[in-house]
Amino acid sequence: MSDADVVDPHLLRTFVAVARHGSFSLAAADLGYTQSAVSQQIAALEHDLGVTLLHRRPVRPTSAGTRLLQHAAPLLLRLDAARADVRDAAEPPGSLTLGFCGPTAGPVAAALAAVRRERPDAPLALRTLPRAEILAAVAAGTLDAGLVDGVVAPTDPLPGTAALRTVPIAESPVAVAFPPGHPLAARGGVRLSDLADAVWIDSALLPDVRAAAGLDRARAVLTYPGGDSATLLALVAAGHGLTVLPATAAPQGVPVTAPRLVHRVDLVHTHAPGPLLTALINALK
Template identity: 55%
Template sequence: MDPHLLTTFVTVARHGSFSAAAAELGYTQSAVSQQIAALEADLGLALLGRRPVKPTAAGRRLLEHAGPLLLRLRAARADVLRAAAVPGHRLRLAATPLALNPVLAMRLARARAAQPRLEVTLHTRGAQEVAAMVAGGEADLGLADGIVAPSDPLRLPDTGPITTVGVTEEELVVALEAGHPLAGRASLRLADLVDARWLQTPLCPLTRLRDLVGEGFPVALDYRGDDVRTVANLVAAGHGLTLLPASALPPTPTAMAARGVPLGAPRLVHRVELLHGALPPGPAADLAHALSG
């Protein structure tokens, strides 16, 4: 199966449009149509309906395989190029919004002080995209975070030969408004909060909490962004609860700020992992060592 044809198919399916896919890929619309027709001829199956443009049942099955296949191809190319690359001082660091906590921000500062020529560009992405960027060579290093049991690894996609190292783990707190009846508790159990009103946010997906505890966790407000301060302000204003690493909230909150009550059960932590491919001696390897503590 030709990966170029597969890329075109994924792009058309994502846009739901041959013309939009052609504009993104730099092809003519006729060329895109010919590539889709060639892929369908290779498989002997219709993959896309034409009016409207959307995947058939066979196309949907192919899409399930296409993403991981194309990512592994990009990862293989990036891994080979990394092995032959000359180390440089311009590094790309991809991180999830909560990954660069105070500890890691300080380690990054020390690494930059030790390497005055080091130039770091920081990209904020979701965990899956961070892993894909590192695997595909779009980032030299990645930092991804998540909610796990102590010492458990994060759930990241299979991207090929990528090294993952746990670099920090910290306490989780239930973030709630100052006037909430539970704000004065010494700790809280997640199982006792299944009927509370929660914020739906990429920083703490409620699907993850349901995986851990079971059904419940009704959505009071669905916030699609990833700004930590916005989340804290929404919590402080009474729009719902969420889980955050303890360092994301101020240690001495004001009357208008969100409160953080330690999560007592189940035993969970906020874990951050460092992701990287093969790193020859040089600035990237030195930065990885510094971030690992």
């Protein structure tokens, strides 16, 4: 592959689909190609790069393929964001479709009311999605904007947002919610490293906590992908495991003292904000 060569984004998307599904046939069905076409595209990408990207039986990334996957997501997201930005610059949207996840549901209603007062006849739509799907939809232009949240170190961006324009909306410390009577529930602070062997609830924020605190051993026996704080606190109280929440949502929780983490809410978008999006940003902030 010469210095002038670039990776074909179509081949890159096919590679990501095969790696995600662990199957050439499932990737073909997802992309609308034949299995033969998918195989040919993977072979072409491997030829261009001069490395084997996928083990065939079973289908899984090689070490080189794993490295490419780390680059592929932000590259494809940035391409989608550029396409949406150019399209919206030519024809600014007269409506607003907003994606959000559970923890951001509270501020959304009041903010949209402010938008409605400014533009009473503007079509508004809401979609509830996980963070990764919101980011992909904003980049692709199927959402005008999205509210995403996560747990990160104070100076780190939320995962996956680097290719998009971001507007900080809210930030708060985090706390661990313990069930009544837990020996650590009365502490003034807790280090997450002391909870490496605890049982957790597999919530939307747990992957962030694992990554930020190095809790690779953190295990969960109950999965709750939603972000409703009241539901999570009820599950904790019933003994299903621990959870990390914004301190504002868990007033009885124990503050996390190490590592230093915050819960952040950002609004993400691709194009320069028009009147509707500007009104929404102002209302949220």
